[in-house]
Amino acid sequence: MQGSFAKHAHSMGSLGIKSRVVRTPEDLKLIDALILPGGESTTMTLLLENEGLWDPLNEAMDNMPVFGTCAGAILLGQQIDDKRVRCFCKIDYSAERNAYGRQIESFTTTLVIPKIIDHDFHAIFIRAPKFKNLTRDVKSLAVYGSEPVLLRQGNVLVASFHPELTDDPAIHKYFVDEVVLKPR
Amino acid sequence: MTKNLFEVKTGLAEMLKGGVIMDVTTPQEAIIAEKAGAVSVMALERIPADIRKDGGIARASDPKMIKEIQKAVSIPVMAKCRIGHFAEAQILEALEVDYIDESEVLTPADEANHIWKHDFKTPFVCGATNLAEALRRIGEGAALIRTKGEPGTGNIVEAVRHMRTINMEISRLATLRGDELMAAAKEMGAPFHLVTQVAETGKLPVPNFSAGGIATPADASLMLQLGAETIFVGSGIFKSENPSAMAKAIVQAATFFNQPDKLAEISYGLGSAMRGLDMSEIAPEERMQDRGW
Numbered sequence: 001m002q003g004s005f006a007k008h009a010h011s012m013g014s015l016g017i018k019s020r021v022v023r024t025p026e027d028l029k030l031i032d033a034l035i036l037p038g039g040e041s042t043t044m045t046l047l048l049e050n051e052g053l054w055d056p057l058n059e060a061m062d063n064m065p066v067f068g069t070c071a072g073a074i075l076l077g078q079q080i081d082d083k084r085v086r087c088f089c090k091i092d093y094s095a096e097r098n099a100y101g102r103q104i105e106s107f108t109t110t111l112v113i114p115k116i117i118d119h120d121f122h123a124i125f126i127r128a129p130k131f132k133n134l135t136r137d138v139k140s141l142a143v144y145g146s147e148p149v150l151l152r153q154g155n156v157l158v159a160s161f162h163p164e165l166t167d168d169p170a171i172h173k174y175f176v177d178e179v180v181l182k183p184r
Numbered sequence: 185m186t187k188n189l190f191e192v193k194t195g196l197a198e199m200l201k202g203g204v205i206m207d208v209t210t211p212q213e214a215i216i217a218e219k220a221g222a223v224s225v226m227a228l229e230r231i232p233a234d235i236r237k238d239g240g241i242a243r244a245s246d247p248k249m250i251k252e253i254q255k256a257v258s259i260p261v262m263a264k265c266r267i268g269h270f271a272e273a274q275i276l277e278a279l280e281v282d283y284i285d286e287s288e289v290l291t292p293a294d295e296a297n298h299i300w301k302h303d304f305k306t307p308f309v310c311g312a313t314n315l316a317e318a319l320r321r322i323g324e325g326a327a328l329i330r331t332k333g334e335p336g337t338g339n340i341v342e343a344v345r346h347m348r349t350i351n352m353e354i355s356r357l358a359t360l361r362g363d364e365l366m367a368a369a370k371e372m373g374a375p376f377h378l379v380t381q382v383a384e385t386g387k388l389p390v391p392n393f394s395a396g397g398i399a400t401p402a403d404a405s406l407m408l409q410l411g412a413e414t415i416f417v418g419s420g421i422f423k424s425e426n427p428s429a430m431a432k433a434i435v436q437a438a439t440f441f442n443q444p445d446k447l448a449e450i451s452y453g454l455g456s457a458m459r460g461l462d463m464s465e466i467a468p469e470e471r472m473q474d475r476g477w
Binding site: 003007023039046047071098104106162 | 283
């Protein structure tokens with residue numbers, strides 16, 4: 001509905017995978033997996049609710065692999081300390097919005113993502129969230145300091161940073177090869 | 185960990201894509217904007233239509249007002265400084281605004297030099313009327329470009345002119361041979377490395393948004409169909425008959441900008457848009473778009 005969807009489409013395109021924008025419940029019937037992009041989680045909540053897309057999306061995600069980045073990851077969590085944002089409860093953590101601070105605190109760093117990517121990953125964090133109160137079912141795939149930043153639970157993958165903003169599609173490739181093609 | 189990198193600055197602009205950034209003057213207006221689905225708000229003391237009407241010198245806003253708006257909403261908060269007024273920009277950075285708009289809506293402070301924006305950690309957005317102007321601003325460190333349009337008029341004609349001009353000039357550069365690019369850069373008065381980059385990629389090196397005169401969902405659709413990636417709405421919302429409904433409608437229009445049936449539904453019974461000004465009603469010396477170069 002809003003945010004970095006074109007960048008995600010570009011990342012998927014570089015892997016030879018077609019994507020389309022979902023704006024109506026009918027669009028959901030045409031896809032095999034879903035990405036919730038970065039953007040503003042308040043705006044996304046309102047647009048999804050006002051357009052009657054919230055419930056169809058919620059249902060569709062129970063039978064479909066999902067990848068969420070930043071705002072998308074916030075929406076996928078269990079709960080949030082902010083009434084302006086609603087959650088789909090697809091992965092067991094509570095998200096803390098803008099947890100590193102305002103834009104002036106946004107940063108880039110190099111992440112080591114063992115077993116998944118054989119090279120260091122250049123990660124861009126923009127007004128990023130933190131993930132708190134993880135249950136045992138949530139697997140942390142990468143950390144920044146002590147903060148988990150790339151997580152998987154079943155067929156849901158989330159990142160607090162923006163792999164779609166780099167030219168390296170390694171995390172998108174992991175989503176396709178290991179989450180979409182080998183569902184749990 | 186590194187900060188202040190260009191990709192972090194443009195990265196935030198990427199997150200605002202497909203959204204609407206609204207001018208607000210009070211925390212109450214900021215809350216209306218956020219509830220309507222704005223992706224960001226621009227905090228300023230008077231909206232452009234009132235600046236135009238009131239005259240006098242328009243300066244950066246009171247930090248108190250900016251802080252109150254930052255407290256009221258969770259979305260990014262932008263604020264304007266005068267063209268060339270780097271001290272105002274330093275103050276806005278100290279306030280941790282998320283984006284600084286070096287804006288022709290305020291009275292320029294320096295007629296020769298714009299701010300050297302590379303010195304700041306906070307990203308900048310700047311207005312442009314053509315490609316050369318856009319590339320000069322990017323050369324100085326702007327992470328986001330917007331059309332200038334003619335602020336505070338509710339008249340879309342200038343934003344359209346600027347967007348079409350930028351698009352046409354990008355297309356033209358892309359047709360040139362490599363050995364013609366230095367002459368093109370000289371003629372344009374734009375940084376050579378950015379001219380070659382545009383010629384190679386066929387697009388601006390930073391996101392390209394639109395501002396200046398957007399007053400209806402159809403205006404939003406027009407600018408997005410012309411290639412704007414996000415829109416700024418200034419006076420168009422809080423000078424309309426029903427700001428809350430207009431704000432919500434323009435947000436929806438930004439999502440469904442290329443679906444006319446949906447736009448018809450969105451535009452239905454919205455009440456009147458802001459009254460607006462024809463360009464012939466504005467004396468040449470009062471045109472804000474001619475501020476900066």
